[in-house]
Amino acid sequence: MTNVKTRQLSVNGVKRTVDAPANETLLETLRRIGAVEVKCGCEKGDCGACAVLLDGEAVDSCLTLTGTVGERAITTVKGLGGAENPHPLQTAFADLGAAQCGYCTPGMIIATQSLLTNDTDTPDEADIRLALSGNLCRCTGYTKIYDAVLDGARAMREAEAAK
């Protein structure tokens, strides 16, 4: 076993103390401490199922060593919202049938949130294709997902304008 260190992580706004070996990925750590909404797919940065936000930027948690996360705020899809208080993107994905088996959905929503907050809040189809090129869906095809992104982005802009 490689060196184990006690690390402080900020997961969805909650401080968590974890003992993580040097070679543990953030994906492994998060699922071990119960954040199983972060999905394990390819474990090589191709599929995007494990995406989380680090200080608001989407990364593949399977490629991130827990020891390099430091102070950065980790946000999983549950940190954006849940059944009681859904995020506009979650509502849009549900309403427009953008999920079938649902395994890719947490990563799709995280990648979309990163697009809308870091790159553009008014994405066109080319922006969406570029932003979701690292997220694979094997059920629906991507048409409904792109529709949900457009719809969710519109809902987020409207919510922002109503503030």
Add this chain to the structure above:
Amino acid sequence: MYANFDLLVPDELDQALTMIGGAKTAEDCAPLGGGTNLVVDMRASGKAPAALVSVARLPGLRGITIAEGTVTLGAATTVSDLLRDPRMLEVGAAMVDGSRVFAGQMVRNTATVAGNICCGSPAADLVPPLLALGASVTLRSAGGERTVPLDEYFTGYKTSVRRPDELLTSISWPVPAENSASRFYKLGRRKGDAITMVGVSVLVGMKDGVCSEVRIALGAVGPCVFRAKTAETVLKGKAPSPELVEQAARKAMEEAAPIDDVRATGAYRKQQVQVLVRRLLNQTIESLS
């Protein structure tokens, strides 16, 4: 993860240089950038250096500076940083082309420019643009630093002149002269999330009706990314014509030495070098006239 290693996370560059300073080989200690290649390789092979020094978040190592006619990228600048800086279109359009077809969003948010160079993959998507732009890299060790033209950096398949005790700390290139343009095209199976079958980047500068500057770089058609220098000389100092472009494209094809692999045959790659060099030269020259 199945590979064992020690993970060192320095706060300052000097600490990182001390940590890596004792390395005699890359198996002793290696720099860890975004990890988007290294972590995958370690998981696949079960092998890792004894220690990794995390350099992706060292202060001062991330950022794009344009000053005194030089573009400088800190080693930890990410691919997404390049896409989010509108100045890049002016000073390195080929880098924007390369960044847009680079893996997927999460990898672009994490992968560093230095990491793309240091991995040494012949299919690296930022290396052909950097060669076309005439980039140099700064290598630093506890004992000092040196600057190496990227053109002289690679020595073969995943090998380079970087010593195990050195860190690649920055990448720079001259701001392209007026009336010049650069492009990159990646031939892959898909638009996103694909490994390059052939990558071509060109830079052409025009002055007084002749090609004053021509650089052509080829990816995934040799043991490392390289410049097709015989092809460059066909156009350099001459007024461009369809015949000369065709000749340059043929020379570039002759310089390519691709292998057959799961993505494409060598013969197909060679043919595509000719097609893509011709196409990019034509597009670049047309955009200038």
